Amino acid sequence: MTASSANSAYPVTNLYLNDSPKKKWMAANASVTMAYLTIKARPGSNGIGIVGIVADSVTARITDPSGVTWGNVTWGNVEWGVDQPDIELTAEYARYEEWEQSDTRNALWVSFDQFNTPVDIIIEFRKDTGNPAVLAAGVLVIGEMVDTPGVRYPISETHKDNGIYRETSGGGDYSKGRDIARVFSGDINVNRVAHYNRFMSRAGRLQGRPKMMGLVVDNMGNEWVVYGRFQVIPSGSHYSHSRSTINFSFIESVA
């Protein structure tokens, strides 16, 4: 991965060699209104997730290594463009969850069909000229997305508060704020053969509990882009011959 602009203290390696959303890649300075990342993606990838984004808009393009560029498609304030019939790239999802500027939860999720040849993915970060912020991003993950349908409604979204709060002698409140992490938990009703084993392999059995990029989507269409890990290995039960239930709890990484 390379960046067109980077502050020496915030190199592009912070995006993929460090799993802290707060350890960012940043453009050289605030006067840079557009910076782009070039990612050498290997075949088989079908999703990209980015958290900790500081930008007014993000544009992604896929090119082949020979430099051919395809046109863009815009979704919301995220522009995601893929248009290359001969390798059948189509945009399926592009999600951008926006919080306050520089919030680590500013996240982008993109999924697309797998391609079978190396490609360059170019992601452009842009900001308005008057915006004093420096273009930045925290963590970028690219890889194979595993889709596990069947999430039951509702999804529980709770918050883990790491702050210190205590009453002072005079009855006032002393607080030392620390980052609050969202915890998403719920049940997934899955087909055992098609999804249970694969989900469990990815979630725990093969890899333990590594951090991963997730898109939590309930069956009401609510969506959350979350970079984090399963708090515990998801548990499951097989309530019928072919159907299983998975209980999961996914906590985001904020520090």
Add this chain to the structure above:
Amino acid sequence: MLLVKLIDGADTIYVSNETHDIEHFYEPWVASLGQLRIETADVYGGFAKPTFGQLDLLPTAFTNSWPPPRQIGVICSVATTGESDASILFVGVGYLNEVARDSIKYDIRGPEYSTKVTDYVYSGTLLYCFQVACTTLGLTLDHTYDRATSPEVDWQADGERLLIDNLSDLAKFFYHRFYIHNDTLYLIDCLLSNGSVMAITEDDNFPSVYTAPQPLKKVTAKHTPDITQYRISNTVTQVASSFFGFAEIELRSIVDGVDQTSVIGGTATAYNSHASYPPANAVDDNVATDFRSSTISLSYMYWQFEFTSIPEPIVEYQITGHSTNPSYSPVSWDVLGYDIETAAWREIKKEKTEADWTAGEVRKFSLPVPQWDVVVYGVHPAGATVDVSPVCHTARANIDAALTNIKNCLEMMRVQISMPIESVPKIGQGITLTDESLMIATAISAKAQALVWDFDQWQCIVEGEGTLQTAEIVGFVDEYDYIGDADDVTITDADNALIIEIEG
């Protein structure tokens, strides 16, 4: 924020218990940092030595330098906004304790002051002793807040000891405390505040409890009398019939078998004289027979020394003597000590008596150091008795003064205040607050004798001696007193635009 720098050779690893993107990126790789305790050796003073807990790091900290080094430099700071306003709490060394799959533990050790001294004699003022010691230890001395008139010291430490321990004992006895920070030793009088008194409000601390030690029955110390009060006398039997020459007795101070000083002694040049050292202090008023007024036919001659300048108080003395004419034999040794408290002569030890003594022969005897208790009595006859040791002066008045300070401190209330790690007093710094959480709002004053930095809870526990001062009575204004009075009552506060007018 907690900022920890790990120095591994030329590499510096920046870690914290949170993520901090400041001048350097501090990775959240500190799983836990044990409490840092800076605690004065005793409640009434001494060395406020830091003790450290374990530094528990995530293995990620050593991804680029695996395996974790056996030894690593640790600089721990707390800051509000960044490195620019960081205050270094300690600089230490971490020694690898445990490598596990989920954590790397280091034991932290602070600077060690390993200079040793043997039977070291301290004299002069306390300040002078610290000045000399700091030069030896390579430390800068800050004595801004030591006692204005530094107390006099007269003490020989016993045996081989660490210099820093001697200093701690010295400071403790004279109600001082000290701590070392960034190669500077801060000597503080426990009667003073280390810097301006910190006035805190109730919003600066969490609810406190104040503990009261029981009153003491007495505080005692073993009094080592002034060495100038020792006296040694010899009775020498004269066997010759004439006495025209001189006799001489030499005393030397022997420490560990080595002469520590030049020969001291006195010379009697005639039978009716006496030897002494220094001669000006010779005494002869304890002799049963005043031989100086007798004739040459006296059967014995009395030698008596009063020493005013013995360099070591616990020594073995050698007494040698010779005369050219006459010679003396046998010699009866009568070694006496002078009991200051009872003003009576008493025998303290006699190792050899009635032995022949020829000119030049060396005799040895031990001179034990007489001791007795100096007592400062408390008010409670059933209370505890506290023994104070070591005693760093030999004059009773000085010991009395020191024990009085110690006793007062031991009987003071103990204050323990927990504060957020934001504005924390220094060791020895005074604190005042009005604690309105008590039944009656009460003014509290205290001095920080111990600081416990609890990084996990992000609080600092300040503990020290203190007082609950005169209560500030907070009553209620009975506004009904005004109503019904025959007179009109008008309260006007233009500043607050409050005007109350009541007409009866």
